[in-house]
Amino acid sequence: MKSYQKLTQPSACRLEEEGAAPAPTGHGKLAPCWVGSGLLVAAVLLSAITVWVLQQVSVGWPQPTLPPKCLLVPESHRFDCYPERRVVVTQELCESRGCCFIESPPPAGGKRGVPWCFYPPDFPSYTLESLNQTALGMVGLLVRREKAYYPRDIEMLRLDVEFETDTRLHIKITDAANPRYEVPLEVPRAMKKAENPIYSLDFSWDPFGVLLRRRATGMVLLNTTVAPLIFADQFLQISTSLPSKFLYGLGEHRGPLLHSMDWNTLTLWARDVSPMESFNLYGAHPFYLLMEEGGDAHGVFLLNSNAMEVALQPAPGLTWRTIGGVLDFYIFLGPDPNMVIQQYQQVIGFPAMPPFWALGFHLCRWGYGSSNETWQTVRAMRNYQIPQDAQWNDIDYMDGYRDFTLDSQKFASLPSLVEDLHKHGQHYVMILDPGISSTNPNGSYWPFDEGLRRGLFLNTTQGQTLIGQVWPGFTAFADFSNPDTHQWWLENLQRFHAHVPFDGLWIDMNEPSNFLDGSEEGCPPGELDSPPYTPAVLGDSLSAKTVCASAKQKASVHYNLHNLYGLMEAKATASALMQIHGKRPFVISRSTFPSQGRYSGHWLGDNQSQWKDMYYSIPGLLSFSLFGIPLVGADICGFSGSTSEELCTRWMQLGAFYPFARNHNTQNEKAQDPTVFSPAARTAMKDVLLTRYSLLPFLYTLFHRAHLQGDTVARPLFFEFPQDVTTLGLDRQFLWGRSLLVTPVLDPGVDSVTGYVPRGTWYDFYTVRSTAALGDCSIPDPCQAPRCASDTGMVKMSAPLDHLNLHIREGAILPTQKPGTTSEATRRNPLCLIVALSSSTSAWGDLFWDDGESLDTFEQGSYSYVVFNVTQVGCSGEGRGASEVTIGTLSIFGVQEPPSKVLLNGQEKPFSYLDNQVQLHLRVPCPGESPSLGVSIPPLLALRVTGRVGG
Numbered sequence: 001m002k003s004y005q006k007l008t009q010p011s012a013c014r015l016e017e018e019g020a021a022p023a024p025t026g027h028g029k030l031a032p033c034w035v036g037s038g039l040l041v042a043a044v045l046l047s048a049i050t051v052w053v054l055q056q057v058s059v060g061w062p063q064p065t066l067p068p069k070c071l072l073v074p075e076s077h078r079f080d081c082y083p084e085r086r087v088v089v090t091q092e093l094c095e096s097r098g099c100c101f102i103e104s105p106p107p108a109g110g111k112r113g114v115p116w117c118f119y120p121p122d123f124p125s126y127t128l129e130s131l132n133q134t135a136l137g138m139v140g141l142l143v144r145r146e147k148a149y150y151p152r153d154i155e156m157l158r159l160d161v162e163f164e165t166d167t168r169l170h171i172k173i174t175d176a177a178n179p180r181y182e183v184p185l186e187v188p189r190a191m192k193k194a195e196n197p198i199y200s201l202d203f204s205w206d207p208f209g210v211l212l213r214r215r216a217t218g219m220v221l222l223n224t225t226v227a228p229l230i231f232a233d234q235f236l237q238i239s240t241s242l243p244s245k246f247l248y249g250l251g252e253h254r255g256p257l258l259h260s261m262d263w264n265t266l267t268l269w270a271r272d273v274s275p276m277e278s279f280n281l282y283g284a285h286p287f288y289l290l291m292e293e294g295g296d297a298h299g300v301f302l303l304n305s306n307a308m309e310v311a312l313q314p315a316p317g318l319t320w321r322t323i324g325g326v327l328d329f330y331i332f333l334g335p336d337p338n339m340v341i342q343q344y345q346q347v348i349g350f351p352a353m354p355p356f357w358a359l360g361f362h363l364c365r366w367g368y369g370s371s372n373e374t375w376q377t378v379r380a381m382r383n384y385q386i387p388q389d390a391q392w393n394d395i396d397y398m399d400g401y402r403d404f405t406l407d408s409q410k411f412a413s414l415p416s417l418v419e420d421l422h423k424h425g426q427h428y429v430m431i432l433d434p435g436i437s438s439t440n441p442n443g444s445y446w447p448f449d450e451g452l453r454r455g456l457f458l459n460t461t462q463g464q465t466l467i468g469q470v471w472p473g474f475t476a477f478a479d480f481s482n483p484d485t486h487q488w489w490l491e492n493l494q495r496f497h498a499h500v501p502f503d504g505l506w507i508d509m510n511e512p513s514n515f516l517d518g519s520e521e522g523c524p525p526g527e528l529d530s531p532p533y534t535p536a537v538l539g540d541s542l543s544a545k546t547v548c549a550s551a552k553q554k555a556s557v558h559y560n561l562h563n564l565y566g567l568m569e570a571k572a573t574a575s576a577l578m579q580i581h582g583k584r585p586f587v588i589s590r591s592t593f594p595s596q597g598r599y600s601g602h603w604l605g606d607n608q609s610q611w612k613d614m615y616y617s618i619p620g621l622l623s624f625s626l627f628g629i630p631l632v633g634a635d636i637c638g639f640s641g642s643t644s645e646e647l648c649t650r651w652m653q654l655g656a657f658y659p660f661a662r663n664h665n666t667q668n669e670k671a672q673d674p675t676v677f678s679p680a681a682r683t684a685m686k687d688v689l690l691t692r693y694s695l696l697p698f699l700y701t702l703f704h705r706a707h708l709q710g711d712t713v714a715r716p717l718f719f720e721f722p723q724d725v726t727t728l729g730l731d732r733q734f735l736w737g738r739s740l741l742v743t744p745v746l747d748p749g750v751d752s753v754t755g756y757v758p759r760g761t762w763y764d765f766y767t768v769r770s771t772a773a774l775g776d777c778s779i780p781d782p783c784q785a786p787r788c789a790s791d792t793g794m795v796k797m798s799a800p801l802d803h804l805n806l807h808i809r810e811g812a813i814l815p816t817q818k819p820g821t822t823s824e825a826t827r828r829n830p831l832c833l834i835v836a837l838s839s840s841t842s843a844w845g846d847l848f849w850d851d852g853e854s855l856d857t858f859e860q861g862s863y864s865y866v867v868f869n870v871t872q873v874g875c876s877g878e879g880r881g882a883s884e885v886t887i888g889t890l891s892i893f894g895v896q897e898p899p900s901k902v903l904l905n906g907q908e909k910p911f912s913y914l915d916n917q918v919q920l921h922l923r924v925p926c927p928g929e930s931p932s933l934g935v936s937i938p939p940l941l942a943l944r945v946t947g948r949v950g951g
Helices: 038-059 093-094 337-348 371-383 414-423 446-454 481-499 560-582 611-626 645-655 679-694 695-709 724-730 824-825
Strands: 126-133 137-144 156-165 168-175 199-205 208-214 220-223 228-234 235-241 245-253 266-267 285-291 297-302 308-313 316-321 327-332 359-364 390-393 429-434 436-437 467-468 473-477 504-507 587-589 601-603 661-663 735-736 739-742 752-757 762-764 793-798 803-809 812-817 829-838 844-848 864-870 873-880 885-893 903-904 906-907 912-914 917-926 932-939 942-945
Touching: 126 199, 126 208, 156 803, 235 803, 245 266, 285 308, 285 337, 285 611, 297 337, 327 337, 337 414, 359 371, 359 679, 371 390, 390 414, 414 429, 436 446, 436 645, 446 473, 446 481, 481 560, 504 560, 560 587, 611 645, 611 735, 645 661, 679 695, 679 812, 679 824, 679 942, 695 735, 695 812, 695 844, 724 812, 739 752, 739 762, 752 803, 803 812, 803 829, 829 844, 829 864
Parallel strands: 220 235, 359 390, 359 661, 390 429, 429 504, 504 587, 587 601, 812 844, 829 885, 873 942
Antiparallel strands: 126 137, 137 156, 156 168, 168 327, 199 208, 208 220, 228 235, 235 316, 245 285, 266 308, 285 297, 297 327, 308 316, 436 473, 467 473, 735 739, 739 803, 752 793, 762 803, 812 829, 844 864, 864 873, 885 917, 903 906, 903 932, 912 917, 932 942
16 A cells, blocks of 8 residues: 655655566665555645645735645655746746745745745656666666756666675766766776675666665665656756765865755855855865764765755755766765775775875965065074974965066075975975966967967867966966876976976966956857856856856866866876976865865865854865865964964964964965964964874874775764764864864863763873873873873863863874974984773774885885784784884873883883873884884783884
């Protein structure tokens, strides 16, 4: 018997329709989840009508008589049939599309609320006409019997389903008769069908729909029968119910880490704009992670680079809308969030291993008036012995803001400054924009002359070079979809590097940004620049502050490639740096797209010197961890506006734990590098940077794991505690890896902070007293750390202005070093091992070590990798490699009673014991020529590290 079902429980909708052709083996037919009949439907309908009538009486709105099928759809499950902006949706307009029209009270704050125009349960969609088995899955034919309301709808679609792995499903829907643009992204190809998938897949035939379940729990992850599939040439839409409201990703946007499901639309179209809520920002990442009830997780990636929006609604439900390409979905089944992100990166590619120096502290500003002024800042940092690895310059260094030029007056000494940086083990990074000045006399500016000669710039529809305007004035835009442009870019960089030997590159304005809308002549009429549907982009136009969508590029039109522009430039830039230096490249890009982590890191754009901006940086960096771009951070202390000493001190504490740590601000504002503040603030900033530098071996190892298998570096708490529902909404704290908890102060005028302490024992990173309250800290040798209280829940921690709360998770072993003022100096110091014993007297940790700069050291075996594993019976470590490291100090926390002696390779050694901590000095290589290193504390535990040299 058919019955009405809630849309959030589509699993109950499975049935065989009377008279239908049998479905393929193993795949039943599904009715749409609002189909129903009998007394239950009548009762539901009567109830819905009664509630609706009472609502209209209460608000006093006269309404026409509505079809019962429209009243059957609850408000939270109304999928928008008229999503156009800047249109007053009337009943006539709505019903012209065959949809239901019910007015609803407007939401507060001007946001979009319940759609007035929504799909009825019987709205025409595609029918699945055939479904056949293939070597990897299935191929099907979808047919639409009635025309859609967008032009050039496609009558027949091809459905390809591939069971690629046990945890990855690939579903692609495209035109059955004609080729369409697809994203030129290298993705893995399955060689055989998954043998034991942890998911099951079913289809509805008429109307067509997909229903995906997790086998272990029966949880329905996707159910696309909730609204019709629409596939027109420039409007593609598919909707699904969701199993929970805990959804993350879908960038780049500013806001909390956990997205609101309250009629929230997220637009993906790369745009140059200072970060603000509710608008599309610099990058496009059509990927979401969703946490299910019970702690399981899955992810969905739509491989599509066209302008797009994703509409979230309270059902919970989601609608994808894009205006080109194909619907190419990858679904990742986890089942835990870490595994989902690893599986996602198996498709888009694992991030590159950064050079070791990239993890140091970077300093920049727009407004250094000369190379001498830049040099003064560097010298001041050295004078105060504040750690710094890289000095940057913004566009100030250029002659007329033109790429690959140097202001010969104000920055004449820049080559000498770079030489000085190198002598001190430091590095130099400069900015480049993709807009190339086009107004120079012929023969006077090689980058433009040569690019024009080779045809390497974006063109108009008439085949002329498209001219926009950026910092140097009128400009042409490099076409990085053309392989020949990569060679021209390399040649430009080689020419400039011969004069100024830079170490890394900062590629900015690469959405691409344009001070004009489209070009100096505007954009031509047509459906590329004025498509039938425009997503909710800032400026209400695809060409707002960028180039025309109709611009011609080598690979396609800009309409298709816009969101890929930053990725393509990053790829060209990383390749050029590798050829120039023969080492790992360092590139930071503003615009990003999936797979960007293979070529660059990212900074979160032109933020403000405000407390809320500091908070928003945390969900920003955590979102990019989900996107496979672990080298990420915000402008510390804020870019625009004037910071305060308190704000900058707190932000330096937080920023010291961004994976990418750079202090940067704008021109015409006071300087905000650490040297310009009071002695107390300067000391606090210096101390937290020294703490970061002491943890560089740990951080570097996290990046190795990200590069090798797609782990996150900075991660949300729910990644480690997915069954703890409290963690699902936390975005004012974060973890480095699985074991270091960062709890910054994000509010002014306070000397304490409340943070969540998950279950288990946590050790305060600084204090040497086992009975100290959380947050009551001093700053001794970074190789020391005591035990803290094992309380869980929200805890108020002491946080004076000179203190950042850090806690080590029980069971962790952290490799650290005594910090120097550069990463190069730090690397010369012996390692310190912090062993944080669990309640079961166990701990685990690892260390990856190489020369910090060579290409492919892991692949070539030129590294050391040591795993430390402590148990109550003993502790062992295994290692291999060619880079020898020395363990200088070992600190073991959680030793409950003073040991009578400590043995090193069977020989008794001196040690110290304070507040449940044993500390001893070793000065032994690991791995070294000796076959083993053993430390024992009878009768509690024994630690033994074994290893070999040579890879």
